[in-house]
Amino acid sequence: MKTTTLTNPFAEDVTKGLTASPKFLPSKYFYDDRGSRIFMEIMAMPEYYPTGCEFEILSQQSPAIVNELPFTAPFNIIEFGCGDGMKTKHLLKAFMEHGVPFTYIPIDISQEAIDVLEANINLALPGIDMQPQTGDYFEALTGIDSGKPALFLFLGGNIGNYKDAEAIALLEKFHTQMKAGDMLLMGMDLQKNPRVIQKAYDDSYGVTKSFNMNLLTRINRELDADINLDQFDFYCDYNPQNGEVNSYLVSLKKQHVHSALLNTTFYFEKDELVWTELSKKYTLESITTLAGSAGFNVVHNFMDCMHYFTDSLWIK
Missing domain, CATH: 3.40.50.150 (Vaccinia Virus protein VP39)
Structure with missing residues (x-):
């Protein structure tokens, strides 16, 4: 992996998160303008x-x-x-x-x-x-x-x-x-019935998935990357014993993506998880x-x- 000088917090945090083990992306970056619009859709869902x-x-x-x-x-x-x-x-x-x-x-x-x-x-x-x-x-x-x-x-x-x-x-x-x-x-x-929580964070309409996938769209746009969104999926899990909902992006194949802005290549294994958010109850x-x-x-x-x-x- 070759890196270049980073010039903004988003670039720094994406580089840190996608080179870490396990990988992660900070949830604060969900809320660009498009992400904020998608979250308003989430808030309108009856399950949420x-x-x-x-x-x-x-x-x-x-x-x-x-x-x-x-x-x-x-x-x-x-x-x-x-x-x-x-x-x-x-x-x-x-x-x-x-x-x-x-x-x-x-x-x-x-x-x-x-x-x-x-x-x-x-x-x-x-x-x-x-x-x-x-x-x-x-x-x-x-x-x-x-x-x-x-x-x-x-x-x-x-x-x-x-x-x-x-x-x-x-x-x-x-x-x-x-x-x-x-x-x-x-x-x-x-904390409440685990099924109520699970449905709220893994909706059947795919809106929460879109909310998470928008992180990848943002990386493509702002860091000039070549992520193929079709090669990633969304998964979330609620643990009623500790009250934590954890959300992830999942790499569907062994792959690499490149950011021209960062002059950096990121590598993913098949089924590798990228943690995106905690929602604690x-x-x-x-x-x-x-x-x-x-x-x-x-x-x-x-x-x-x-x-x-x-x-x-x-x-x-």
Whole structure:
């Protein structure tokens, strides 16, 4: 394998992942503009319960969430990985009706997602004070008024994409950015019937497969590679004993692919796996443990009627 100087994080991470043993591709690269559109299709599938469950929580329990917050002066609502804002608008509406002024600061890596969110939120809540940011979560925080109290939102079960040590490290970074009394509302998927989870992450329509295969399309486009998508498949597995869904791309033959941009060739064995994503499911006990590990206290777990999902409210 011959390599050249790498010039961007995507190139660096792809090179690292496809030369590792076992191979992997970081799931954060799912969310280019096309990947974000495919994920919106996933969220619309009836089998993909997290979206509907969290929508139920935020549409029916937002006033109760607002009542748990101590803010009486102007504050910030900072949302990481905001997506299209269709769930968050219910919470924002409850805050507007509560009467305490706030600034909504949605942060997403996808500019297209931010554009869609702005249109949705402005249509639903005209007059809202909104300052959207595109880019890395913590880089975007540098320009925000940190003098105000803040509610941080990390919805959608995104914390489940991090291994335990990585999740604690991320939450500790949140904790460092927060002041005493600031709060974090975090979407967390709960352990349940394994068949329900398996169907949600291995749908019969092939949408989740397309979401994963888009990583290969992105490598072809951005790194000038020659990956034949027909020579790869998608597989996922749920382990109910540890609550982990792991997703993979599978090489269907012994093959090699070349990136002209990197001047690098990557080699795959037949049936070799490329790990793409972890989606961890929690118990209420493990949520309390995770919060404590990062210096937070759990205030309340707001759950949907089936107890499939929780928006867990923590305080620093």
